[in-house]
Amino acid sequence: MTNKDQSLNYYGISRRRFLKQTTILGAAATAGILLPRNGYAALSDVFPVVETTYGKVRGMNxxxxxxxxxxxxxxxxxxANRFMPPVKPARWKDVYDAFAYGPAAPQKPGNPTDPYAHSVNWDAHVKSGISEDxxxxxVWTPGLNDNGKRPVFFYIHGGGYTDGSGGITFDGxxxxxxxxxxxVTVNHRLGPMGYLDLGKVTGSPKFAYAAVAGMLDLVAAxxxxxxxxxxFGGDPGxxxxxxxxxxxxxxxxxxxxPSAKGLFHKALVQSGSTLSLGSRDRNTGQTEKLLSELGISKTKPEDLQKIPWDTIIEAKxxxxxSPVVDGVVIPKDPFDPEAPEISADIPMIVGYTREDSGIRNFSGAELDEEGLIKWINETYKENANLVLTTYRKVYPNATPVQVQARIRTDSATRERATMMVERKSRQKRGKAYLYVVEWPSPAYEGRFGAVHGVDLGLxxxxxxxxxxxxxxxxxxMADIVGSTVLAFGKTGDPNCDKIPYWPAYDTESRATMIFNLECRVENDPTRELRLLWEKVY
Incomplete structure (x- = not known):
């Protein structure tokens, strides 16, 4: 059986039937004859076509x-579109075949032999190519043009603001x-192509939105x-x-x-709680260094639109x-000092994994107790003994690698997630929910625990x-977590028959969902550790 035969067989079509139908369709098209429906129904079902605002697109069933x-x-x-706000596409006349993932945004390819990158299939996006286009x-959907009013799940890939894509890793x-x-998954501009602060550095109004272009891409999507x-059978509301x-x-x-207001109605943040954006001074400083390295004058920023994109990406x-608070597109820091009023009515889930901030390499996985104590002493100095004794009291049986990972997580990722959900809950409008994933990744003998990204596929x-x-x-776990997210996307309430009752977060009970094979809700889990970090910081 040839590759073509195998592909046709996968879609339930025999080669003979395919050849017969394409011959009929070709002959009919040549003669200008409209065939009765039963002459081409099977192919149109397998390769459905829908009309979008820019033209017809053909997918696969x-x-x-x-x-x-x-x-x-x-x-x-x-x-000329480089560093500019996104431009809407021109309408197309022919049917657009939407069979392959589009190219990822310009970025440095990752290392596919890195154990962690390999474990999350991270470099798979390069299979679709890399391009400024x-x-x-x-889009994945059960129905087309059926007034289905289905909830829409719009997934934004990770990789910081520097790499990644919405391609094969995130099958919907x-x-x-x-x-x-x-x-829906999406590609958007990254790194200097999406966040170079040319407007401030050059003073050119033409490039006023260069430092937020990547975020404007998401608004356009x-x-x-x-x-x-x-x-596509979805509900835009x-x-x-x-x-x-x-x-x-x-x-x-x-x-x-403000430009995103009304375009979404619920939000879920996984291991990415951002209270404030990076320093604009740092961004402008990096922009100046990049211009200098590439020999681009501040008075001629247009020259940066003429050089190959890989020259920019490969620059030292x-x-x-990353995006900056420009006062217009991004008027303030997202959740600092408080949750944004503009999205106060949006219900929100915020969460992290127990070993979220742990070291994700094999050398880090060999840490022993002596190495743990040395690291704590060097990192926390006068608070070292307090940190060590508190964690050993709460986790007496944890390995040194696990203890280090939980310290890193609690002092950073957990802290930000907790502050975000606290500030959101104080608005007393859209409800806020907090979770932690405890289920450990089985990858590499489980040495990394509930590592960053373990919930990606779940x-x-x-x-x-x-x-x-x-x-x-x-x-x-995928059934549990996926069903919970589906319930939240449909109704704004995550409760479903896969989990115990999950109340909204408030600063009195601090109800937290613990995702594991047997889920549970705890009020203020590991309270001692939360109070420890309030004291240390």
Whole structure:
């Protein structure tokens, strides 16, 4: 059987039937004859076509889930569009085949041999290529043009603000299938192509939005959802935005952006709680270094639009660019000093994993008790003994690697997540919920615990990456977590039959969902550790 035969067989079509139908269709088209429906119904069902605001797109039907990969939501960001706000695409005349993921935004390829990157399938996005023509999104849906009013789950990939894509790693089929939902993933500009502060550094109003271009891409993608998702069976009035790590940071930032208001109705932040954005002075300093390294004058910023994108990406000064508070697109820090008023009515889930901030390499996994004590002494100095004795009291049987990971997590990721949900709950409008994932990743003999990213596949109901393991336990966790997220996306309340009752967060009870094979809700879990960090910091 040839590859083509195998592909046709996967979609339930024999080669003979395919050849017969394409011959009929070709002959009919040549003759200008409109065939009766039974002459081409099977192919139109397998390769459905819908009309968007920019033209017709053709997807693929896989056992009932219609998948559209690489739909353009913006024009190329190359040339004169580089560093500019996103431009809407031109209408197309022919049917657009949405069969393959669109290219990822310009970025440095990751190291696929790194154990952690391998475990989360992180470098898989490069399979779709890398290009400045990167404003594409993907849709998975059970129905088309059926007035389905399904909830929409808009997933934003992580990788900080520097790498990643919404491609193969984030397959939306299981969530769409499990929850009768519409799932959307998206690519957007990253690094200096999305966040270079040219406007402030050069004083040119033309580049006023260069430092927030990547966030404006996400707004443009959400506008596409508003304008088009109904033909994909989705409800533009019921959109959940969610993301992990850098994706969670972008969700946090969208919560404060006036241009995003009304484009989403619920939010979920996974291990990416962002209270305040990075220093603008740091961004402008890095921008100046990059211009200097590339020989670009501040008086001629347009010259930066003419050089190859990989020259910019490979520059030594391309370290870490992220959005800034510009006073217009992003008027203030997302959750500092308080939760944003503009999104006060949006219900929100915030969470992290127990070993979220642990070291994710094999050398770190060899830490012994002596090394742990040395690290604590060097890191916390006069508070070292307090930190060590408190953690050993709470976790007497934890390995040194686990203790270090939990210290790192509690002093950073947990602290930010708790502050975010506290500030959100004080608004007493859209409810806030807090969770922690305790279920440990089975990858590499479980040495990393409930590591950063262990919930990536669980949320999407897709535990096939190495970090989740695709075991029976992983599938059970995906069922639990995925069902909870589906319930929240549909109604704004995460409660479902897979978990015990999960009350909204307040500073009196501090109710927290503990996700594990047997889920539980605890009020103010590991209170001693929360109070410890309030004292230390």
């Amino acid at each position: 896989t056992a009932g889930i219609k998948t559209f990969r690489g739909i353009r939501y913006g024009a190329s960001t190359a040339g 990167c404003l594409f999104l993907n 089929d299981p969530m769409a299938r499990l929850g009768d939902a519409v799932v 959400l506008e596409w959802v508003r304008d088009n998702i109904s033909v 019921n959109v959940l935005i969610f993301g992990q790590s850098g994706g969670g940071a972008k969700v946090s930032t969208l919560m404060v952006m 000064s391309n370290t870490s660019f 949320v999407l109901g897709n535990p096939r990456n190495l970090i989740a393991g695709n075991t029976l336990e992983a599938r059970k």
